[in-house]
Amino acid sequence: MTELFGxxxxxxxxxxxxxxxxxxxxxILSLGLAVIFGxxxxxxxxxxxxxxxxxxxxxxxxxxxxxGYWWALLLAPLLVGITGILIExxxxxxxxxxxxxxxxxxxxxxxxxxxxxxxxxFGSTGLPYAIPPELRGGQNLGFMFLPNYxxxxxxxxxxxxxxxxxxxxxxxxxxxxxxxxxxPTLVQAMGIDVPKMVTLTYGFGxxxxxxxxxxxxxxxxxxxxxxxxxxxVVFAVVVIxxxxxxxxxxxxxxxxxxxxxxxxxFWPQASSTVIFVIMAIVLLLRPAGLFGRAS
Amino acid sequence: xxxxxxxxxxxxxxxxxxHVLHGMRFAVREGEVVTLLGRNGAGKTTTLKAILGxxxxxxxxxxxxxxxxxxxxxxxIARLGIAWCPEERGILASLTVLENLLLPPVVADGGLxxxxxxxxxxxxxxxxxxxxxxxSGGEQQMxxxxxxxxxxxxxxxxxxxxxxLAPVIVQQIxxxxxxxxEAGFTILLVEQNFRFAARIADRHYIVEHGRVVDEIAAxxxxxxxxxxxxxxxx
Ligand SMILES: Nc1ncnc2c1ncn2[C@@H]1O[C@H](COP(=O)(O)OP(=O)(O)O)[C@@H](O)[C@H]1O
Ligand SMILES: [Mg+2]
Numbered sequence: 001m002t003e004l005f006g007x008x009x010x011x012x013x014x015x016x017x018x019x020x021x022x023x024x025x026x027x028i029l030s031l032g033l034a035v036i037f038g039x040x041x042x043x044x045x046x047x048x049x050x051x052x053x054x055x056x057x058x059x060x061x062x063x064x065x066x067x068g069y070w071w072a073l074l075l076a077p078l079l080v081g082i083t084g085i086l087i088e089x090x091x092x093x094x095x096x097x098x099x100x101x102x103x104x105x106x107x108x109x110x111x112x113x114x115x116x117x118x119x120x121x122f123g124s125t126g127l128p129y130a131i132p133p134e135l136r137g138g139q140n141l142g143f144m145f146l147p148n149y150x151x152x153x154x155x156x157x158x159x160x161x162x163x164x165x166x167x168x169x170x171x172x173x174x175x176x177x178x179x180x181x182x183x184p185t186l187v188q189a190m191g192i193d194v195p196k197m198v199t200l201t202y203g204f205g206x207x208x209x210x211x212x213x214x215x216x217x218x219x220x221x222x223x224x225x226x227x228x229x230x231x232x233v234v235f236a237v238v239v240i241x242x243x244x245x246x247x248x249x250x251x252x253x254x255x256x257x258x259x260x261x262x263x264x265x266f267w268p269q270a271s272s273t274v275i276f277v278i279m280a281i282v283l284l285l286r287p288a289g290l291f292g293r294a295s
Numbered sequence: 296x297x298x299x300x301x302x303x304x305x306x307x308x309x310x311x312x313x314h315v316l317h318g319m320r321f322a323v324r325e326g327e328v329v330t331l332l333g334r335n336g337a338g339k340t341t342t343l344k345a346i347l348g349x350x351x352x353x354x355x356x357x358x359x360x361x362x363x364x365x366x367x368x369x370x371x372i373a374r375l376g377i378a379w380c381p382e383e384r385g386i387l388a389s390l391t392v393l394e395n396l397l398l399p400p401v402v403a404d405g406g407l408x409x410x411x412x413x414x415x416x417x418x419x420x421x422x423x424x425x426x427x428x429x430x431s432g433g434e435q436q437m438x439x440x441x442x443x444x445x446x447x448x449x450x451x452x453x454x455x456x457x458x459x460l461a462p463v464i465v466q467q468i469x470x471x472x473x474x475x476x477e478a479g480f481t482i483l484l485v486e487q488n489f490r491f492a493a494r495i496a497d498r499h500y501i502v503e504h505g506r507v508v509d510e511i512a513a514x515x516x517x518x519x520x521x522x523x524x525x526x527x528x529x
Binding site: 172175176178179181182183185186187188189190191192193194195 | 347348349368369370372373374378379381385387388389390394397398399400402446
């Protein structure tokens with residue numbers, strides 16, 4: 001069997017793929033957090049619960065309405081995004097101008113409430129969600145076996161991240177968003193309805209989380225706490241990338257997923273802590289994060 | 296005489312507990328250049344912000360083309376055709392010069408084309424892909440004025456456009472304001488530099504402690520000048 005750095009090639013590439021998959025979820029989730037933090041100045045601790053809601057919405061659509069994966073990919077972000085819009089209008093909007101801490105407490109409390117409701121309804125054991133028929137099976141690449149669904153997750157996540165980045169960096173809508181992130185009062189005095197933009201941006205960030213949840217449903221089990229563990233790592237990713245940096249969250253998300261995967265190969269004991277170690281080092285050397293602008 | 300385009304009456308404004316405007320009262324007619332002159336902290340900037348609806352609290356009456364602005368949200372006020380060039384210029388660092396220029400939405404027909412804007416401010420043409428805040432102070436001021444000319448707004452609120460700029464640039468801004476007046480724009484200009492203001496404005500309102508305390512027409516600027524100097528002297 002071929003070996004690379006003393007490790008069997010299939011094991012190495014297998015972990016690399018796993019790292020890319022995890023990285024894809026880190027990237028989409030931290031991207032949503034970055035967009036929300038940029039404009040709302042709120043650290044959205046509900047994000048993990050909203051990711052979980054995306055997976056559960058896919059499960060409910062399938063089991064209660066007979067709508068499969070592809071419908072879920074479209075409808076779950078929309079439906080969960082609408083709950084996000086309601087949360088922003090009814091709750092977050094009232095926190096405008098208050099200390100960060102209020103937003104943090106509110107979104108953290110909401111996450112607990114939402115997770116509690118789902119645990120009450122569905123129990124804490126995971127529910128299975130099948131891979132859609134079109135994406136079953138895989139490719140033998142010679143050096144490794146590549147499951148189609150995993151390849152799809154990496155590609156579609158990358159596409160969504162890049163599309164979001166392009167919209168924010170290269171379009172007129174994106175220039176409104178960047179401008180309002182920097183100086184909301186000025187942008188509103190130019191005739192742009194900033195409060196509406198804030199609401200829609202929160203809805204969009206939440207929809208991204210739900211989208212990741214649908215992608216995750218066939219890989220992990222659908223369970224009420226699936227987002228709770230993940231989101232802790234995602235916050236570390238956000239800190240490393242630089243709070244609010246769009247490109248930073250994408251690159252850091254994928255990069256850290258890969259680093260984590262490689263650590264599993266070469267030093268398995270450290271794989272669950274490597275991201276936090278990197279976070280500590282980055283905080284020491286570059287407190288604003290790798291891509292953050294020091295303010 | 297035509298009805299005023301902008302009519303401010305008994306305008307009060309607060310930042311939290313601080314009561315900053317105490318019954319401002321003035322009017323600007325269509326096509327006029329009118330200044331608010333006064334010392335630092337008199338409430339000139341706050342007056343512009345109150346017109347735009349971006350102070351925390353305001354009472355009184357601000358009518359634009361007969362329409363009451365107090366109570367409207369800021370984005371609706373801008374859409375009526377009022378544009379603002381803030382004292383700190385408000386050039387955005389996360390946007391290029393071109394993006395800064397294209398940022399304010401067009402609110403009415405009749406705004407200047409990009410070509411016309413580059414004719415007024417030739418420097419900007421060369422710098423379109425630079426980051427907005429990489430421009431010199433003078434260029435940033437020109438960009439801040441240029442971007443509101445595109446929108447079709449006919450009332451321009453300019454807050455100390457000459458502050459901290461070199462004399463040649465001050466002259467260029469003076470020429471620009473005169474050309475804008477010829478083109479029919481109405482301008483409410485906040486200034487501390489009364490020599491600059493005296494050359495381009497039709498009338499001056501003197502602001503002290505959040506009130507208009509005097510009005511001086513350009514025609515009486517000879518004898519009025521001493522009064523002006525007295526007001527502005529520290
Ligand atoms: N954001 C603010 N919060 C509290 N007080 C303010 C704020 N902005 C201005 N002020 C106060 O309001 C008064 C008027 O300020 P301003 O309108 O900026 O004066 P001017 O433009 O004439 O120099 C000053 O006393 C100033 O300290
Ligand atoms: Mg001022």
